[in-house]
Amino acid sequence: MRILPTLLCQSGMRLGKTIFTDKGQVLVGVHVSLTDNMIRKLSQMGIQHLYIDDPRTDDIHIVDPIQEETRLLLSSSLSKVFEKFGATAGISSAAPDSFSTMSKFFVEGMSRVIDDLQTLNNDHVMVSTLNQVLPSSMEQHFTQKALNMCIHATKLAMAEGSFNREELMNIGLSALLYDVGSVHLPLQLLQKADHLTQNEYLEIKKHPEYGFQLLKNEAGIPEVAALCALQHHERINGSGYPYGLTKDEIHPYARWIGMLDSYDALIHPRSYRQALPPNLALEALYAGAGTLYDIDMVRLFRNHVAIFPIGLSVSLSSGDKGVVSQLNFKSMQRPVIRVLKNASGEDLKEPYEIDLSRKLNIVITKIGEQTMV
Known part of the structure; x- marks a missing residue:
């Protein structure tokens, strides 16, 4: 699962988590495919980010701090x-x-x-x-x-x-x-x-x-x-x-x-x-x-x-791009990154992970989904 700003989501993407109303009713169900109209309405409601399914990050579990x-x-x-x-x-x-x-x-x-x-x-x-x-x-x-x-x-x-x-x-x-x-x-x-x-x-x-x-x-x-x-x-x-x-x-x-x-x-x-x-x-x-x-x-x-939450898209000083997959509790500012694109911008057939607490020569340089484009 990945976190994307609502305004940067695209039609056809599937929700990774259900969206509820303030009455606890389902507004949009999990795994529903988004449409342009849905994305626009969700943004107008003030929902600023969405959890999106992604086969490359299926095992990354994002826990929202509140319901x-x-x-x-x-x-x-x-x-x-x-x-x-x-x-x-x-x-x-x-x-x-x-x-x-x-x-x-x-x-x-x-x-x-x-x-x-x-x-x-x-x-x-x-x-x-x-x-x-x-x-x-x-x-x-x-x-x-x-x-x-x-x-x-x-x-x-x-x-x-x-x-x-x-x-x-x-x-x-x-x-x-x-x-x-x-x-x-x-x-x-x-x-x-x-x-x-x-x-x-x-x-x-x-x-x-x-x-x-x-x-x-x-x-x-x-x-x-x-x-x-x-x-x-x-x-x-x-x-x-x-x-x-x-x-x-x-x-x-x-x-x-x-x-x-x-x-x-x-x-x-x-x-x-x-x-x-x-x-x-x-x-x-x-x-x-x-x-x-x-x-x-x-x-x-x-x-x-x-400061870099799980599921967030990032760019590294090496030029690689990926998603925060794990936190290091003894070094909260240096998480584990799952690399999805190489420095040339090519999607990797086999993503791999970099533990920034062990690779001190590599740092996060940018955050947000725009870094993955």
Whole structure:
């Protein structure tokens, strides 16, 4: 099985996993052959990647960290947030109970996330580097980013090992909603291809306070979630915003979420730049360890995060191209690669595997299905 961005799937490809609705009903069954119309509709629904059958990778098993029903429940709630509090709706004009109505779905969804993650038999975190095409709308961008952050922050907190369920709920909800203030920013600023002017940047920097205002008095949403929304751009050396807080002035959850947010921003493309390869993004975190981010948090990230998830297509420095087939738990950044194409771009009749933890002279240079074309 392989992971492909939905927009890069082609008619005739067969699904490797069933797609469910938020009610648990089958939307598209496993092994169904895709059509152009199906691919377009799935993308419009916000489904950003698909599991695809491939005879060369039949033995590669990809475990989704949460059930599709859980993902769709949270996606639906996040979409409603975007609709109610987007740039065309004023925060102060929203109905007093409009967010509270959604809070119960966030809490239910977060409880499901914890249950789903606890069923896994390993402690590694599969950071999503899957969406190597720009989302087709700002709503999709907001939704997929919130889900990724929620899953990664919660699983990493589980790997740390000292948090009880209530604390995991608080961390997960904080990571799910930390960037909610961004939905109130003008779309032309979020989608601008050129560098921001000073005044535009000042407007962008208001989104932590917007998020704090939305979350601070919501029943069912922990107070720390509002604090994380306010502080996720603060940095331990005082260089962040909106208040230039330092070290222990920043809530630990906000420091954690801020580090993950920086990594997520680096590995995903923007309208004005390409995505940074995960290994270089990890180096950027280390460059900021002790100044921007807590060094212990960066180390935990390095030791428990699989920055190249199983099933991901990659290009190697040797020119060969293939798919991540196994993880090395003692060297999470150097997985096993099943080579499917040689340096000349020819399909191999007999694919073979390279263990990058043993071949230190070979590195991953590109990720994403476009590397396999």
